Amino acid sequence: MxxxxxxxxxxxxxxxxxxxxxxxxxxxxxxxxxxxxxxxxxGGNSYDYYDENGFLIHKYGPHIFHTEKKWLWDYVSNFTDWRHYIHRVLAYIDGKKVPLPFNLNSLYGLFPTPKALRLEKKLLEKFGPGQKIHILELRSAQDQELKELADFIYRKVFLNYTLKQWGMRPEELSPEVTGRVPIFISRDNSYFQDRYQGIPHEGYTRIFERMxxxxxxxxxxxxxxxxxxxxxxxxxxxxxxxxxxxxxxxxxxxxxxxxxxxxxxLPYRSLRFQLEVHPVEYYQEVAVVNYPNDYAFTRITEFKHLTGQAHPKTMIAKEFPQEYRRDEPGKDIPYYPxxxxxxxxxxxxxxxxxxxxxxxxxxxxxxxxxxxxxxxxxxxxxxxxxxxxxx
Ligand SMILES: Cc1cc2nc3c(=O)[nH]c(=O)nc-3n(C[C@H](O)[C@H](O)[C@H](O)COP(=O)(O)OP(=O)(O)OC[C@H]3O[C@@H](n4cnc5c(N)ncnc54)[C@H](O)[C@@H]3O)c2cc1C
Missing domain, CATH: 3.40.50.720 (NAD(P)-binding Rossmann-like Domain)
Structure with a gap:
C-alpha cells in the first residue's frame, strides 16, 4: 500500500x-x-476518546488549550469550535481546598482574616498587584512574616508535590520547572491568564482527524x-x-x-492514570484538584468539568507519577523531560x-x-x- x-x-x-x-x-x-x-x-498526548460509559476522556491527562496569540488561536480554530472554559485548580492543604497558583484568595482560605489582611498588604507593597513571583523570590524576602509565608508555601505547596511529581526536591530541578506554578499577587483564581482559552467542542481527536x-x-x-x-x-x-x-x-x-x-x-518522568466512575453527578468543585501533601497521587481530574458533558455519573482520573522505563509496558511513556x-x-x-x-x-x-x-x-x-x- x-x-x-x-x-x-x-x-x-x-x-x-x-x-x-x-x-x-x-x-x-x-x-x-x-x-x-x-x-x-x-493525536499524540492530546488524544481523547469516548469510553464505554460515554465519557470523553483525555487519555494522557487533562489538556486545556490556552494561548496569548490570536493568529495561533485562529489557526487551530480552522479545525474546531470551542467550548468557552476558564481553567481553575484547587490545592488540598491542611484539610482545605484553596486556589492554585497560590494567590491572595488562598491566603484567606488558610489563615485567620487579620493575618491574611496583613500578609496581603505586605505582598502588594513588596511585589505590586498582578505580579507573578517565583517561590525563590518570596523566600528571599527580608520581612519575617513574609519569610514565614514563603516557608509555609514552600512546604505545603511545592516540596511534597515536587517530591511526588519528580522524585526530587525543588532545588534539584531547574527553576524553570518550579516557576511554572508561580505565586500570584492577585484575586484572580484562573489558572492561566492567557487571552484565548478553551476546550475543543468535539474533543481534541476530531481536530487531528480534520488536520x-x-x-x-x-x-x-x-x-x-x-x-x-x-x-x-x-x-x-x-x-x-x-x-x-x-x-x-x-x-x-x-x-x-x-x-x-x-x-x-535522555531522562523522563512518566505517569500512570487510575480511572474511576463515581455514581454522583460531580465528584469535586473544579476540573483539577491537586494533593501536594496527602495520598500517593498528585491530582484528581474530573473530565466533565472540562468537556461540559451532561451525565448522571462522573469519571475521575487519579494521577500517579512514576519512573520512566523505556522497555516496561505501563511505564514506557515519556511525559516530562x-x-x-x-x-x-x-x-x-x-x-x-x-x-x-x-x-x-x-x-x-x-x-x-x-x-x-x-x-x-x-x-x-x-x-x-x-x-x-x-x-
Ligand atoms: C499530563 C500532561 C498534561 C498536559 N496538559 C496540557 C494542557 O493543559 N495544555 C497544553 O497546552 N499542553 C498540555 N500538555 C502538553 C501537551 O501534551 C504537548 O504540548 C503536546 O503533546 C506536544 O505535542 P507533540 O506533537 O510535540 O508531542 P506528542 O503529543 O507527544 O506527539 C508525539 C507523537 O510521536 C509519536 N512517536 C514517537 N516516536 C515515534 C516513532 N519512533 N515512530 C512513530 N511515531 C512516534 C508518539 O507516539 C506521539 O504520538 C500536557 C502534557 C502532559 C504530559
Whole structure:
C-alpha cells in the first residue's frame, strides 16, 4: 500500500507538532506527506476518546488549550469550535481546598482574616498587584512574616508535590520547572491568564482527524518509524524500506531513540492514570484538584468539568507519577523531560548529529526538542518551521 504513495515528506509522530506540519505541507505546498505513528491512534498526548460509559476522556491527562496569540488561536480554530472554559485548580492543604497558583484568595482560605489582611498588604507593597513571583523570590524576602509565608508555601505547596511529581526536591530541578506554578499577587483564581482559552467542542481527536484528512496525507498507524526508516550517517542518506528516500523527514519523536541512544538515554518522568466512575453527578468543585501533601497521587481530574458533558455519573482520573522505563509496558511513556544541565548538553550532542543531514531531517515538538511544550507552543514550533525552513 505504501508503494502506491510517493511521499515527498515523512512526518514521524501525529501529535500537534506532527499534525500541524503535515497539514501545512499538504495544503499549502500541495506535496504528499506520509505520517508515521507508532501508537494505534493519532493525536499524540492530546488524544481523547469516548469510553464505554460515554465519557470523553483525555487519555494522557487533562489538556486545556490556552494561548496569548490570536493568529495561533485562529489557526487551530480552522479545525474546531470551542467550548468557552476558564481553567481553575484547587490545592488540598491542611484539610482545605484553596486556589492554585497560590494567590491572595488562598491566603484567606488558610489563615485567620487579620493575618491574611496583613500578609496581603505586605505582598502588594513588596511585589505590586498582578505580579507573578517565583517561590525563590518570596523566600528571599527580608520581612519575617513574609519569610514565614514563603516557608509555609514552600512546604505545603511545592516540596511534597515536587517530591511526588519528580522524585526530587525543588532545588534539584531547574527553576524553570518550579516557576511554572508561580505565586500570584492577585484575586484572580484562573489558572492561566492567557487571552484565548478553551476546550475543543468535539474533543481534541476530531481536530487531528480534520488536520490529517487532506488527500495529500497518508497516516500509517501502529508503525514505529525505526522499522521503515534507516539513516546512513556516513553518507547522510535516508532510506525508506531499504530504498533511498529523496524527500525530507520531520521528526517529532524522542531524539535519543533516533540515534540508538549512542550518548545515553535522555531522562523522563512518566505517569500512570487510575480511572474511576463515581455514581454522583460531580465528584469535586473544579476540573483539577491537586494533593501536594496527602495520598500517593498528585491530582484528581474530573473530565466533565472540562468537556461540559451532561451525565448522571462522573469519571475521575487519579494521577500517579512514576519512573520512566523505556522497555516496561505501563511505564514506557515519556511525559516530562527531566531538565538538568548535563542532560541538555547530551541533547545538544544528539541534535548536532542530526544537523549533519543538512536540513534533510528537521526536529520539532516536545520529544525531538527535549522541552516541556504546551500545545500552543508545539503548534507554533511547527508553523515557524514551515515558514522558515520548508516553505
Ligand atoms: C499530563 C500532561 C498534561 C498536559 N496538559 C496540557 C494542557 O493543559 N495544555 C497544553 O497546552 N499542553 C498540555 N500538555 C502538553 C501537551 O501534551 C504537548 O504540548 C503536546 O503533546 C506536544 O505535542 P507533540 O506533537 O510535540 O508531542 P506528542 O503529543 O507527544 O506527539 C508525539 C507523537 O510521536 C509519536 N512517536 C514517537 N516516536 C515515534 C516513532 N519512533 N515512530 C512513530 N511515531 C512516534 C508518539 O507516539 C506521539 O504520538 C500536557 C502534557 C502532559 C504530559
Amino acid at each position: 505504501l508503494k502506491d504513495f510517493q511521499a515527498d515528506y515523512i512526518v514521524v509522530g501525529s501529535g500537534f507538532a506532527g499534525a500541524t506540519i503535515a497539514e501545512r505541507i499538504a495544503s499549502k505546498l500541495n506535496r504528499k506527506v506520509l505520517v508515521v505513528e507508532k501508537r494505534e491512534h493519532i 490529517l484528512s487532506h488527500p495529500n496525507i497518508k497516516v500509517l498507524l501502529r508503525t514505529d518509524a525505526r522499522e521503515i526508516i534507516q539513516l546512513d550517517f556516513l553518507y547522510r542518506r535516508i532510506y525508506l524500506n531499504g530504498r533511498e528516500f529523496q524527500g525530507r523527514i520531520i521528526y517529532t519523536g524522542p531524539i535519543d531513540e533516533l540515534l540508538d541512544f549512542k550518548y545515553g538515554e 527531566i531538565l538538568r544541565e548535563d542532560e541538555v548538553e547530551k541533547y545538544m550532542r544528539y541534535r548536532r548529529e542530526i544537523e549533519k543531514f543538512d536540513g534533510k531531517i528537521l526536529l520539532v515538538g516536545r520529544l525531538a526538542e527535549y522541552k516541556y511544550l504546551n500545545m500552543d507552543k508545539a503548534i507554533e514550533g511547527s508553523l515557524v518551521l514551515f515558514e522558515n525552513k520548508i516553505k
